[in-house]
Structure formats: C-alpha cells, structure tokens
Amino acid sequence: METVAPYKEIIDVIKASGGDAFKRCFQCGLCDVVCPWNRVRTFSMRKIVREATFGLTEIESEDIWRCTTCGRCPQQCPRDVKQIDSGVALRRVATEYGVFPKAVKAVRTVSASLSDEGNPLGEEREKRANWAEGLSVKPFTEGMEICYFPGCYLSYDARLKKVARATATILNRAGVDFGILGSKENCCGESIRKTGDEALFKRLARENIKTFIDNGVKKILVSSPHCYHTFKNEYPEFRVNFEVVHISQYLFELVSAGRLEFTKEYGKKVTYHDPCYLGRHNGIYDEPRGC
Ligand code: SF4
C-alpha cells in the first residue's frame, strides 16, 4: 500500500493536522450504518478511521474525499471520534503534499478562482451584484438594519439568482432597511476549509471580516446554511462576533412581528428538505416550518 510517508510519520502528520481523535475508534461500525453514501457507493468511514489509526492512509485515494460532512455519523459515534474534523485532517495532509486524485483535481481550479475572484465558480468579482439589477437594492452603509449576504451560488448561478432576487423583493415588501456588499463580498470559505486548505480559508475569512468591520456591519442575513455555519461558528475563531441570521429565521421573525403578512393560501403541498448545515450542524428545525 502506498503512502506519502513512513507509517509512524504519517500518524504524526495526521495528528498534527487535527486527526488525533481517530485513535478513540473501537470499530463498532455505527458510522457506516447511518452514512448516506453507503446507500449509493461503497464507502466506509470506519475503514478510513482504521487505516489512519495505523498510518496506512492512502492520501492519494479518492476515499478521503467522499465524506460530504453531512453530520450524521458524528451524532451516532459512541467514542466521539469527530469523523468530520478527523477526515478534514487527512485532506489537509493531501493539500499540503499537493496530492489530489483525478476526481477532485477540480479543487485546484476552485482554489485559483477563490484566490483571484473570491468565488469558486470562475466568475468575475465585478459581476457579483448583477443578480440585483433592476431591483431596489442599495449598497450596505453603516446604520442599516441588516446586511444581506447572498453568497456565491445565489450571486452567480442562473437559477439561484432568482432566490436572491425573491429575497430582496420580500425584504423590500417588509420595509427592511437592508443593503449588500456586492463585489466586496468574498466566498465565506466554509467548503474550501473542508477540502483541507486552511490557509485559503483564513485568507477569505480575514478579508470578509475586514470588509464587515470597515463597512460597519453588525447583523448579517444569509441564504446559505454553509455561510450561516461558518460566520456563526468559525469566524469567532478570529475573535469577532457578528449577529448572524438565516433567511428562514428572519422571515419567521418578520411574520411574527407583523411586518410581513400572508395575503392568500399557497394551494400546493411542499416537501421541505432540512439542509445538513442548518439542521444537524446548527439545530435550526422549527423556524423553517413556521413554528
Ligand atoms: S461510530 Fe465511531 S467508534 Fe464506531 S466505527 Fe465509527 S468512528 Fe469508530
């Protein structure tokens, strides 16, 4: 089996990258039972943990990239192995050695786009606020009620731009005094951190934090559960604390305060999918259901 360093050394590298909790695993296999990946592909978090514990990880293998960080198995683990953090530690090692299997080579392109343009999609920074064309959306200025941060996909993706536009329309209807940062926004950095690129995450986070502070932002409204997670739980690592609210929470707040009213019934059945990073990672289940 090929590894990037002798066994003992790779164990030390994994530990130094944050994967020390692997050693607590007693191979019960509960993580594999609940993992949604197992229903569609052969994938075993238990195997990844066992190999890492003995320094047998094939850093160049696709397996260390399969976990979507959905948050299901850490809730089940009786030994608090912290599978997500430990798994990201392996990706940090791969990133450090510059070893990416064919299936994830696109990480390099994504990283370059994040570095150059502040988004993973290869889009121009200057076009970041184009989603708002024709709407009454102002640049954020200090003293406004809230700063709306649509995030990368809602800013650029043709279908998702409609969500950003609908959000702005609702905020205007409710009389919310809000603004956006437009081309001054960067990707929040949550996903690139999960690929193990800690340096790029820190750079994106620091730039965003500086922008928030320079523009007097105190309360941030987000559409993406990933932006929510990282602003709320990871940016405080930089000794800052912004008030962060997800759109589902904010709409619930507006409706409860009588600032937004329903004028008619929506005559269709709707299935709501709890996003991993809103539900499991942050415990927000009630507000999206309006209770
Ligand atoms: S659930 Fe925890 S202890 Fe059990 S195999 Fe998975 S990582 Fe190891």
Ligand code: SF4
């Ligand atoms: S966190 Fe990763 S390994 Fe665990 S259940 Fe979700 S996808 Fe599977």
